[in-house]
Amino acid sequence: MNTARITPPRRGRPGYDLESLLAVAVKVFNERGYEATSMEDLSRRLGITKSAIYYHVSSKDELLRLAVDRALNGLFEAADAAAAMEGRAIDRLEHLVRSSVHVLVERLPFVTLLLRVRGNTAVERRALARRREFDRLVSDLVEQAEAEGDVRPDVDPAVTSRLVFGLVNSLIEWYRPRGGMGADALADAVCKIAFDGLRQDRPT
Amino acid sequence: MNTARITPPRRGRPGYDLESLLAVAVKVFNERGYEATSMEDLSRRLGITKSAIYYHVSSKDELLRLAVDRALNGLFEAADAAAAMEGRAIDRLEHLVRSSVHVLVERLPFVTLLLRVRGNTAVERRALARRREFDRLVSDLVEQAEAEGDVRPDVDPAVTSRLVFGLVNSLIEWYRPRGGMGADALADAVCKIAFDGLRQDRPT
Incomplete structure (x- = not known):
């Protein structure tokens, strides 16, 4: 040594x-x-x-605010980047899902904390409000993609967006960057299941 | 009055x-x-x-055990029912996803508590062990369905099953039985997204 x-x-x-x-x-x-x-x-x-x-x-509260903002800022940057893209809403949506997975992988402890916030303090309520704002952006994208004929119309857009981001957010429960699959492979897997489903051959 | x-x-x-x-x-x-x-x-x-x-x-611990068992027993009953079905693994899997959504809706507070267990006590570790056992059952079903050619082979079965049940479990974050959609409609939405994806027309 x-x-x-x-x-x-x-x-x-x-x-x-x-x-x-x-x-x-x-x-x-x-x-x-x-x-x-x-x-x-x-x-x-x-x-x-x-x-x-x-x-x-100055306080425990400030630590919480700094931490959840780290997660939220990442997600809003991803949403801004998606919004700035040309083309169809479904492609912007896929881009947003993909980059949200990256935010989650890169800022895992911060996103984990954010997703457990319950709204007991002003800082927590503000974080929940920003999460709702993000959810609305996603839901708007889904709605637009549905209007463009690219999203199945038989599920409510609000429900679709909640399910898809539920799937993304559930990564915090089991994904561990060390020794696990890389962020790109993970984002691929999430997009395949969310956009095209797990079924191999489907009757159309 | x-x-x-x-x-x-x-x-x-x-x-x-x-x-x-x-x-x-x-x-x-x-x-x-x-x-x-x-x-x-x-x-x-x-x-x-x-x-x-x-x-x-006898203790707070016993309250926790009774509560998480309420959730786990529901999920294992669903898994047993799926295992007893004839036919293809993908149909058993869809049945299990569907009935898990029902368990979640009917036992929402219990499942919510279960999914937040962290493993600090013997009761919590036992709950986590039973959850892992359930996850293995799901993962085995996905693997079997893939072997039968019904599940896309380009995502690892363990990852697929985690994503699908991540999607199911994420319902606890936003679904509220009162005033919300019914359990059947919710299970339909979950199965549509998980099995066939949100995309409307896909190139094959």
Whole structure:
């Protein structure tokens, strides 16, 4: 073993910046639940004092806001990119589903936290409102694609969009980036099932 | 207003049997999280003493076990019924998806609680083990249906079954029986999207 490896000097011990502090906080929130986690718990887990945490954020609420915004901003960027595309709504929809899978894979702990928010605080209610806004964008796309004849008309567009994003969101329950399939393969699988279904030969 | 309406006599006040006690407990667990709910909280919400609760169950853990078993037993009955069917695996799979949607609608609070179990206690770990067993049954069915040429071979059967049941399970996030669509219509929508996809015309 090479003990001579040089580690860069770090201020303080263990030395968190906002980013690494947020990562640990989100991990703890996901494990124990946001409600059930106190600043005391966070300070113990981080191995730093509560005032060291307050150096970075004013409250547990602010940690939550930063975390869920990380997820929401990713999803809204994906929606903006889809909206800016030319062509048929079904292609924009497929693009949005695909890039949402990427957001989910890249920001898994943040999206996991977002999807568990229940609306008990102002920060949570704001997150739920933004989620509803995103859902409306998806539902509008489905409706437009249906009007263009590309989406089956025998399921309500609101229900279709909920089912499809239910499928996307359910990835947080089992997908683990390490050792699992890559984001591209996962997005392919999601799009195949959501757009064309699992059935191989269907009577038309 | 008719104040002369006769209400049936009730023992005690408010008078819970195990069934109604369980219903309230599950509601509180779903609102606040199982971990964060104490027997004290339950006793306050029920408006009865803790010893009145202990008359019915020995612990909070037992309430959880009874509740998640309500969900799991429903799902395993559905799996048994599907397994007993004659014919192709894809039809058994569709039957299982359809009846799982029914279990979910009829036992929504119990399934919701089950799907949020994290594995912190023996009861939770047992619930997770039974969920994995159910997932294996689904995955076996998908594999069999693929071997019979009825399921698209370009997605791994384990991934396909996770996506389909992810879609089913995501119903707990938005479906509300009251005022919403009925269980049959919901099961139809789920099966259409999962088996044939949302796309209307596809090039083959």
